[in-house]
Amino acid sequence: MRPNLVTALTTVLCTGVYLWFNGRISVAFAILVFYGFLHRESSVKVEEKSQLPLSDIQEKKKEKHTCCGGKGGSSCCSSKKGNGGSGHTCRCGSQKRKPIETQKQDVDSYPVAVDFTQAFKPEKKKKSRQPKVFSKSMPIKKQSEMLKQDNLVKSAMTVSNETLLNSQIYIFYCTLQGAAERCANKVMAKLCTMKELRHRPILVNLDEITDIDDYFVNIPCENALYLMVLPSYDTDCPLDFFLQTLEENFYDFRIEKYPLRKLVGYSILGIGDSESWPERFCYQAKKADHWVARLGGRRVFPVGEICMKYDGENKVEDWTNLFAETLKDDEPILYEYDESVEENEGADENEEMVDLEDIGNSDGNNSTEIKQMVAENSPTYKTLTKQGYSVVGSHSGVKICRWTKNDLRGRGSCYKHSLFNIVSSRCMELTPSLACSSKCVFCWRHGSNPVSKNWRWEIDEPEYILENALKSHYSKIKQMRGVPGVKAERFAKAFQVRHCALSLVGEPIMYPHISRFISLLHAKGISSFLVCNAQHPDSLANICKVTQLYVSIDASTKSELKRIDRPLYKDFWERLMQCLDILSTTQSHQRTVFRLTLVKGFNMAEVMSYADLVQRGKPCFIEIKGATFAGSSDGNGNPLTMQNIPFYEEIKAFVKNFAAELQRRGLGYDISAEHAHSNCVLIASTKFKIDGEWYTHIDFDRFFELLENGNDFQPLDYIAKTPEWALFGNGGFAPGDTRFYRKNKKKGPEQAESTTQQAVQTTGSIEIA
Numbered sequence: 050m051r052p053n054l055v056t057a058l059t060t061v062l063c064t065g066v067y068l069w070f071n072g073r074i075s076v077a078f079a080i081l082v083f084y085g086f087l088h089r090e091s092s093v094k095v096e097e098k099s100q101l102p103l104s105d106i107q108e109k110k111k112e113k114h115t116c117c118g119g120k121g122g123s124s125c126c127s128s129k130k131g132n133g134g135s136g137h138t139c140r141c142g143s144q145k146r147k148p149i150e151t152q153k154q155d156v157d158s159y160p161v162a163v164d165f166t167q168a169f170k171p172e173k174k175k176k177s178r179q180p181k182v183f184s185k186s187m188p189i190k191k192q193s194e195m196l197k198q199d200n201l202v203k204s205a206m207t208v209s210n211e212t213l214l215n216s217q218i219y220i221f222y223c224t225l226q227g228a229a230e231r232c233a234n235k236v237m238a239k240l241c242t243m244k245e246l247r248h249r250p251i252l253v254n255l256d257e258i259t260d261i262d263d264y265f266v267n268i269p270c271e272n273a274l275y276l277m278v279l280p281s282y283d284t285d286c287p288l289d290f291f292l293q294t295l296e297e298n299f300y301d302f303r304i305e306k307y308p309l310r311k312l313v314g315y316s317i318l319g320i321g322d323s324e325s326w327p328e329r330f331c332y333q334a335k336k337a338d339h340w341v342a343r344l345g346g347r348r349v350f351p352v353g354e355i356c357m358k359y360d361g362e363n364k365v366e367d368w369t370n371l372f373a374e375t376l377k378d379d380e381p382i383l384y385e386y387d388e389s390v391e392e393n394e395g396a397d398e399n400e401e402m403v404d405l406e407d408i409g410n411s412d413g414n415n416s417t418e419i420k421q422m423v424a425e426n427s428p429t430y431k432t433l434t435k436q437g438y439s440v441v442g443s444h445s446g447v448k449i450c451r452w453t454k455n456d457l458r459g460r461g462s463c464y465k466h467s468l469f470n471i472v473s474s475r476c477m478e479l480t481p482s483l484a485c486s487s488k489c490v491f492c493w494r495h496g497s498n499p500v501s502k503n504w505r506w507e508i509d510e511p512e513y514i515l516e517n518a519l520k521s522h523y524s525k526i527k528q529m530r531g532v533p534g535v536k537a538e539r540f541a542k543a544f545q546v547r548h549c550a551l552s553l554v555g556e557p558i559m560y561p562h563i564s565r566f567i568s569l570l571h572a573k574g575i576s577s578f579l580v581c582n583a584q585h586p587d588s589l590a591n592i593c594k595v596t597q598l599y600v601s602i603d604a605s606t607k608s609e610l611k612r613i614d615r616p617l618y619k620d621f622w623e624r625l626m627q628c629l630d631i632l633s634t635t636q637s638h639q640r641t642v643f644r645l646t647l648v649k650g651f652n653m654a655e656v657m658s659y660a661d662l663v664q665r666g667k668p669c670f671i672e673i674k675g676a677t678f679a680g681s682s683d684g685n686g687n688p689l690t691m692q693n694i695p696f697y698e699e700i701k702a703f704v705k706n707f708a709a710e711l712q713r714r715g716l717g718y719d720i721s722a723e724h725a726h727s728n729c730v731l732i733a734s735t736k737f738k739i740d741g742e743w744y745t746h747i748d749f750d751r752f753f754e755l756l757e758n759g760n761d762f763q764p765l766d767y768i769a770k771t772p773e774w775a776l777f778g779n780g781g782f783a784p785g786d787t788r789f790y791r792k793n794k795k796k797g798p799e800q801a802e803s804t805t806q807q808a809v810q811t812t813g814s815i816e817i818a
């Protein structure tokens with residue numbers, strides 16, 4: 050039964066009963082009319098409800114019980130008619146509703162979907178837009194910790210713990226042609242006139258620094274401020290190594306993240322040539338600026354970019370004056386680095402990951418990306434050619450050594466003749482890599498040849514190098530025909546090279562195709578003497594058969610080796626140890642030689658630790674030679690003076706001690722041969738002493754025979770007897786040659802030795818073959 054019918058029947062029944070008991074007709078009529086009115090209202094509502102779907106009905110029921118949370122609106126507990134109602138107060142805390150028109154405007158101006166999930170969380174503190182200012186009292190260490198935590202490394206305001214005027218300014222420069230040095234001196238002169246500066250600036254040639262990390266990982270003092278005067282070169286230059294080191298330090302996980310944060314600040318003055326290199330104008334100064342900032346440096350003055358072509362020095366003066374003014378201002382500085390440089394880094398990294406062998410096989414299209422080691426228009430090229438080198442291709446060099454010239458004139462061969470039977474007039478001195486991974490103090494390099502840990506240049510094919518090296522060598526030999534005293538027979542034979550000393554300068558084993566190159570030499574009947582610096586164990590382990598394999602042992606302890614070789618690798622000592630192990634295992638089939646170059650005051654003190662190295666590497670021979678003078682210490686990064694050059698007597702004393710120590714340990718070595726003229730003595734394994742006679746010489750014909758046979762062979766398989774004149778105690782000068790003495794020098798054994806000393810020293814040259 051429908052509810053309104055029941056109500057109607059009940060109403061009519063009640064009205065009838067009321068009239069039965071004498072009720073008044075007018076009242077009964079009024080009741081019926083009132084009922085009729087109510088019935089009509091409720092029927093409309095029931096009709097409306099019956100037209101809604103069930104879900105909507107349930108929704109409406111829910112709405113009824115929802116609290117508005119104090120916001121008001123259609124679901125408000127106080128609202129009777131939803132959105133249609135107006136003007137009443139919400140009991141659950143809602144404010145008075147706004148008129149509909151105002152509501153409409155608000156809806157338009159808010160996001161359509163509002164996320165209330167955060168609405169009841171505690172309100173977040175708004176991020177301050179003010180840059181952070183580190184107060185002076187905050188220690189630097191704490192600053193850097195804060196920066197790490199806050200990730201606030203790209204941009205922040207900084208002040209230093211020290212005033213700029215109280216800083217110790219270091220003016221670094223790097224130069225090839227002298228302009229940067231002149232500018233650095235100018236800056237120095239200006240700063241020295243500043244009375245407010247409390248410390249006199251210090252001028253430092255970047256190329257003379259033994260270890261860049263001494264300044265760019267560790268800081269020399271607490272109040273250091275760096276100013277760098279840097280040129281740019283689009284060819285290889287020493288600055289490449291500096292920049293590479295900064296970058297490597299940034300990515301080196303062993304190094305504290307922001308080592309240069311300890312600086313009071315830094316600024317860079319770039320010099321270049323905007324007319325000739327518009328695209329790359331001052332690019333290396335900008336790169337240095339980027340990496341110093343990435344390493345935590347605080348730029349106190351913008352990078353100078355000065356074109357030196359016109360009026361450069363005056364512009365440098367203007368920049369310096371502004372820089373000097375800035376030193377008087379200790380206001381906070383915004384720390385930032387240039388992110389655009391970083392964006393390109395990915396590309397660079399990918400380039401570096403290109404397989405070296407692939408580079409060699411490429412069609413040359415990479416030339417825009419991969420530089421030439423020594424490009425024809427580079428300052429290095431000019432320096433090398435001035436010094437008599439012929440640059441072959443882009444990374445190899447040949448030079449006729451002075452012993453080759455001497456031998457052509459019948460004045461004696463180099464020490465390798467008396468020690469091993471190499472004839473100097475038939476020897477070509479060559480390097481397939483002018484670059485090196487060390488900066489030895491006795492090297493001729495004068496700070497201009499490329500340095501790098503690994504190969505990162507274009508690669509020339511071995512065939513090309515050999516063909517052109519021989520051409521260059523022969524053309525230099527040809528020039529000798531007019532020299533007085535040249536012996537016709539030796540001159541003719543000199544056009545058939547029989548030996549190749551792979552040393553000269555640089556590090557030959559860095560050349561990626563070194564084994565192929567050696568095999569080409571052998572195919573032409575040229576014996577190979579490969580000298581390596583014991584820093585590339587992987588290449589050493591893979592090297593092919595060599596006539597004689599040298600490893601330079603320039604010092605016997607880690608600290609001495611660091612001081613004398615100035616190696617680029619941080620793990621240089623471990624690398625040396627690995628190389629020694631390779632010599633005594635994988636490469637024990639080779640005729641191996643330790644080469645010691647003795648430098649007084651650097652590496653002559655210890656024989657015990659040298660003996661340790663011999664015990665480990667078990668070489669066939671130990672060649673001990675006094676260093677020769679490579680020029681003054683004046684500006685070329687070479688700290689040696691004449692005081693560091695040992696006399697032959699000192700060399701002999703060292704060798705005797707050394708041999709005695711080896712014998713005391715029962716290692717089976719003894720002194721065998723010498724070449725007094727070169728301050729050189731040979732200690733050999735007693736395996737090469739057969740029936741009481743030394744066999745340190747090489748039978749070259751036999752060596753090639755064995756190679757051709759293709760079977761494995763050992764050093765003892767191609768030995769020859771050491772001639773009498775070469776044995777230790779006999780001087781090592783070959784009969785048939787005429788000893789040449791300089792004017793006003795007396796003859797005789799003792800005098801001859803000291804004359805040698807003088808002759809070698811006055812030439813200022815260095816024989817490292």
Ligand SMILES: Cc1cc2nc3c(=O)[nH]c(=O)nc-3n(C[C@H](O)[C@H](O)[C@H](O)COP(=O)(O)O)c2cc1C
Nearest residue numbers: 224225226227228229280281282283321322330331
């Ligand atoms: C081979 C060569 C390459 C150069 N490459 C650039 C270059 O890429 N960008 C630049 O701004 N200047 C370049 N320069 C100009 C030198 O940076 C400029 O002459 C500078 O003053 C040399 O400084 P230095 O005399 O101290 O070596 C180059 C100069 C030479 C000789």
Ligand code: SF4
Nearest residue numbers: 450463473476478818
């Ligand atoms: S010094 Fe070296 S390059 Fe010169 S002749 Fe001797 S081995 Fe050859």
